[in-house]
Amino acid sequence: xxxxxxxxxxxxxxxxxxxxxxxxxxxxxxxxxxxxxxxxxxxxxxxxxxxxxxxxxxxxxxxxxxxxxxxxxxxxxxxxxxxxxxxxxxxxxxxxxxxxxxxxxxxxxxxxxxxxxxxxxxxxxxxxxxxxxxxxxxxxxxxxxxxxxxxxxxxxxxxxxxxxxxxxxxxxxxxxxxxxxxxxxxxxxxxxxxxxxxxxxxxxxxxxxxxxxxxxxxxxxxxxxxxxxxxxxxx
Amino acid sequence: xxxxxxxxxxxxxxxxxxxxxxxxxxxxxxxxxxxxxxxxxxxxxxxxxxxxxxxxxxxxxxxxxxxxxxxxxxxxxxxxxxxxxxxxxxxxxxxxxxxxxxxxxxxxxxxxxxxxxxxxxxxxxxxxxxxxxxxxxxxxxxxxxxxxxxxxxxxxxxxxxxxxxxxxxxxxxxxxxxxxxxxxxxxxxxxxxxxxxxxxxxxxxxxxxxxxxxxxxxxxxxxxxxxxxxxxxxxxxxxxxxxxxxxxxxxxxxxxxxxxxxxxxxxxxxxxxxxxxxxxxxxxxxxxxxxxxxxxxxxxxxxxxxxxxxxxxxxxxxxxxxxxxxxxxxxxxxxxxxxxxxxxxxxxxxxxxxxxxxxxxxxxxxxxxxxxxxxxxxxxxxxxxxxxxxxxxxxxxxxxxxxxxxxxxxxxxxxxxxxxxxxxxxxxxxxxx
Numbered sequence: 001x002x003x004x005x006x007x008x009x010x011x012x013x014x015x016x017x018x019x020x021x022x023x024x025x026x027x028x029x030x031x032x033x034x035x036x037x038x039x040x041x042x043x044x045x046x047x048x049x050x051x052x053x054x055x056x057x058x059x060x061x062x063x064x065x066x067x068x069x070x071x072x073x074x075x076x077x078x079x080x081x082x083x084x085x086x087x088x089x090x091x092x093x094x095x096x097x098x099x100x101x102x103x104x105x106x107x108x109x110x111x112x113x114x115x116x117x118x119x120x121x122x123x124x125x126x127x128x129x130x131x132x133x134x135x136x137x138x139x140x141x142x143x144x145x146x147x148x149x150x151x152x153x154x155x156x157x158x159x160x161x162x163x164x165x166x167x168x169x170x171x172x173x174x175x176x177x178x179x180x181x182x183x184x185x186x187x188x189x190x191x192x193x194x195x196x197x198x199x200x201x202x203x204x205x206x207x208x209x210x211x212x213x214x215x216x217x218x219x220x221x222x223x224x225x226x227x228x229x230x231x232x233x234x235x
Numbered sequence: 236x237x238x239x240x241x242x243x244x245x246x247x248x249x250x251x252x253x254x255x256x257x258x259x260x261x262x263x264x265x266x267x268x269x270x271x272x273x274x275x276x277x278x279x280x281x282x283x284x285x286x287x288x289x290x291x292x293x294x295x296x297x298x299x300x301x302x303x304x305x306x307x308x309x310x311x312x313x314x315x316x317x318x319x320x321x322x323x324x325x326x327x328x329x330x331x332x333x334x335x336x337x338x339x340x341x342x343x344x345x346x347x348x349x350x351x352x353x354x355x356x357x358x359x360x361x362x363x364x365x366x367x368x369x370x371x372x373x374x375x376x377x378x379x380x381x382x383x384x385x386x387x388x389x390x391x392x393x394x395x396x397x398x399x400x401x402x403x404x405x406x407x408x409x410x411x412x413x414x415x416x417x418x419x420x421x422x423x424x425x426x427x428x429x430x431x432x433x434x435x436x437x438x439x440x441x442x443x444x445x446x447x448x449x450x451x452x453x454x455x456x457x458x459x460x461x462x463x464x465x466x467x468x469x470x471x472x473x474x475x476x477x478x479x480x481x482x483x484x485x486x487x488x489x490x491x492x493x494x495x496x497x498x499x500x501x502x503x504x505x506x507x508x509x510x511x512x513x514x515x516x517x518x519x520x521x522x523x524x525x526x527x528x529x530x531x532x533x534x535x536x537x538x539x540x541x542x543x544x545x546x547x548x549x550x551x552x553x554x555x556x557x558x559x560x561x562x563x564x565x566x567x568x569x570x571x572x573x574x575x576x577x578x579x580x581x582x583x584x585x586x587x588x589x590x591x592x593x594x595x596x597x598x599x600x601x602x603x604x605x606x607x608x609x610x611x612x613x614x615x616x617x618x619x620x621x622x623x624x625x626x627x628x629x630x631x632x633x634x635x636x637x638x639x640x641x642x643x644x645x646x647x648x649x650x651x652x653x654x655x656x657x658x659x660x661x662x663x664x665x666x667x668x
């Protein structure tokens with residue numbers, strides 16, 4: 001069935017306890033946001049420093065995803081301000097704000113790509129999954145594994161090529177021609193950043209699935225559950 | 236051998252990935268890349284996609300979408316929905332149809348501030364359903380009403396689907412937005428007639444409320460007039476051709492912020508949530524757009540799009556017959572996949588030959604978007620029903636789809652009316668712009 005983000009969010013709280021009872025045999029007492037792999041990293045036995053390193057890397061990924069999302073939110077605020085300024089300048093002084101059209105167009109790139117890692121973490125993408133829903137858990141695991149491997153490799157490769165494209169635009173001094181010339185590299189640079197966060201998120205989800213048997217929707221339910229959100233707010 | 240099998244293989248891959256719960260945008264992107272890899276090789280494909288992501292993602296006209304999303308999110312988070320709903324209830328609650336009437340009218344008003352069908356359904360699910368159930372409205376009628384009236388936001392400007400359509404089909408976005416006004420209002424009117432008839436036959440479906448006093452009615456308008464005026468300015472500005480849709484979105488968002496701020500409805504956490512929600516929703520919608528663009532480029536390069544277009548032109552059928560076939564295809568696809576990707580996949584194939592056969596571009600756009608909106612409530616997988624189930628878990632899908640069925644019949648009648656009388660869609664844009 002199609003699962004819109006709102007549906008996932010609302011179901012999260014009631015499913016959380018059940019889900020974690022199933023996974024661990026007893027109710028989860030850890031903060032929800034750290035269930036799944038993000039808590040398993042802490043309990044890796046034998047090598048405490050490796051566990052700490054993985055834990056820190058996971059926290060860093062979470063923070064970077066959130067920062068990217070904030071940058072994206074700031075981009076929409078800036079686009080709004082520039083456009084309103086342009087309308088008022090035109091209406092009151094019969095002038096156009098130089099570069100407003102170009103900056104708004106370029107900033108839109110951030111809005112598309114920078115929020116991808118965060119959306120994937122929350123499993124907020126629009127899915128169909130009619131056949132997937134009918135599969136037994138084992139088959140679901142195999143399907144998700146295949147998807148995550150393919151997506152991780154593809155987006156890692158496109159991260160590289162889009163970074164190369166951004167670098168080339170920087171070196172060549174690529175510009176958008178309008179009333180003024182606006183360089184494009186800073187907008188292009190947002191694409192590899194967003195895609196890198198997305199492919200890393202796929203990798204984390206893949207490891208989580210293989211090591212801890214946590215399906216994507218289950219990880220997202222933990223993400224949305226009130227306890228996890230409270231923890232997130234506190235951080 | 237591989238060349239013959241290439242297109243079916245790519246189409247099979249995209250279908251398989253989607254039914255296996257791979258996100259729609261990523262399914263389209265991966266399959267499109269696979270198709271290009273068959274034609275151009277892996278290295279060139281990856282290089283091309285890496286470069287094209289920027290061209291797809293930078294665009295002024297598309298920037299209207301996040302700005303209208305922002306305006307809708309501010310209106311929803313600042314509690315405007317509740318105010319609109321309260322006012323509609325005060326004015327219409329005593330009539331036959333009671334709060335169901337009020338919900339429909341409030342949804343029309345909210346649609347002028349929001350372009351997203353799912354957002355509109357989600358906010359009305361939270362506000363209207365508890366109230367309707369408390370007032371003993373029939374559960375099916377309440378659920379069906381809210382799941383369906385959300386689709387009005389997809390037709391009444393600022394409609395995000397119409398903006399996206401304008402970009403795909405290279406049609407004038409202001410004209411499309413204006414064209415959505417009469418079909419949207421006509422649909423809402425048809426809902427009201429259906430509710431009135433049903434409740435007249437069985438008043439227990441929606442018991443009428445006591446008539447609100449004049450003072451209560453006037454007071455209820457205090458909280459909503461400014462937002463309605465803002466919606467009017469946004470639509471009026473586009474209608475008069477004074478501002479572009481992107482500018483209208485920005486003015487709408489700033490206006491919504493100012494009104495919410497003056498009413499002391501904005502706190503820092505609300506502000507943070509509004510911007511983050513907008514950022515997240517935009518990336519969710521636009522990754523589909525990116526995937527669909529790559530996929531439709533593959534269809535064009537492989538020759539599949541051209542072959543289907545030629546086939547359509549070669550059919551010995553009148554234009555209306557082909558439109559009917561297209562509408563049926565959209566109904567099936569629209570209840571399975573989201574409107575944006577369906578538009579990207581089918582519009583470049585079907586629309587040019589239909590226009591060549593004499594279809595009015597604006598009329599065709601409204602028919603397509605209207606059909607896709609119907610797909611959003613069509614059982615068994617209509618997206619809006621699942622959105623409503625998500626925000627009101629106590630409602631069963633059987634109840635929601637049971638109630639939707641009444642509205643679905645009205646929707647089909649309205650669609651047929653729009654198909655038979657193109658002036659419903661074309662009158663305003665031809666008059667205004």
